[in-house]
Amino acid sequence: METNKLTADPATGRGTTTGPALFDGPRTRAALGTARNGFKLYGALGTTALLAVAAVAGSGHPVNTFMWVRAALLPLIAVLLHRMTVSASRGSRRAFERVRSVSVVMPIAIVGVDLIPGVCPLWYAVVQTVCMLPVVRVAFLTRSPELRAAFPGTR
Numbered sequence: 001m002e003t004n005k006l007t008a009d010p011a012t013g014r015g016t017t018t019g020p021a022l023f024d025g026p027r028t029r030a031a032l033g034t035a036r037n038g039f040k041l042y043g044a045l046g047t048t049a050l051l052a053v054a055a056v057a058g059s060g061h062p063v064n065t066f067m068w069v070r071a072a073l074l075p076l077i078a079v080l081l082h083r084m085t086v087s088a089s090r091g092s093r094r095a096f097e098r099v100r101s102v103s104v105v106m107p108i109a110i111v112g113v114d115l116i117p118g119v120c121p122l123w124y125a126v127v128q129t130v131c132m133l134p135v136v137r138v139a140f141l142t143r144s145p146e147l148r149a150a151f152p153g154t155r
Contacts, residue, residue, distance in 0.1 A: 025146070025150075027146040028146045028147065028149070028150045029089075031141050031146045031147050032085065032088065032089040032147070033089075034137075035085050035088075035138045035141050036082060036085045036086060036089070038135065038138040038141070039078050039081045039085055039134070040078075040082060041134040042078045042081070042132075042134040042135050043075050043078030043079060045130060045131040045134070046071070046074040046077075046131050047075045049071050049074070049127045049128065049131055050071040050072060050074075050075060052071075053068060053071040066119060066120060067124055070110075070120075070128070074110075074128075074131065077106075081099065081102065081103075084098055084099050084102075085099050085138075088151075093151050093153070096142070096150075096151050097151075099138065099142060100139075100142040100143070103135050103136075103138040103139035103142055104139045106132070106135055107132040107135050107136050110128055110129075110131075110132055111125070111128065111129050111132060114128050
């Protein structure tokens, strides 16, 4: 079993702890667990949105190609984000940085595109906004003191 090491941070000259203990703390585990669950919830909501699009199309109401493609892709993206979060919980700084970035950019992009007039109906924009709520929570979690301490070089 690897022990923690105290090393000097070249930028500040202060000592930093590295090793598995950074990911073994109860707060760190809880924050990463909540992030994983957030992406699971996002995937479930995205799947529900896909089923809603199918139900609307099945009832004879118009559903455009954009809605079908978006509704089909977003649950798949949830799987990838969950896997990245699992990698981050195992210590992958690169995965953590990706999760951190995507969790901020994705809700802005999804909701922003949905608000462009004529792209999709209001009900679909509302459904997509609800789907983004767990992702927004992950964005805040990835900026928590616990996770900043677990990934000390992250900006």
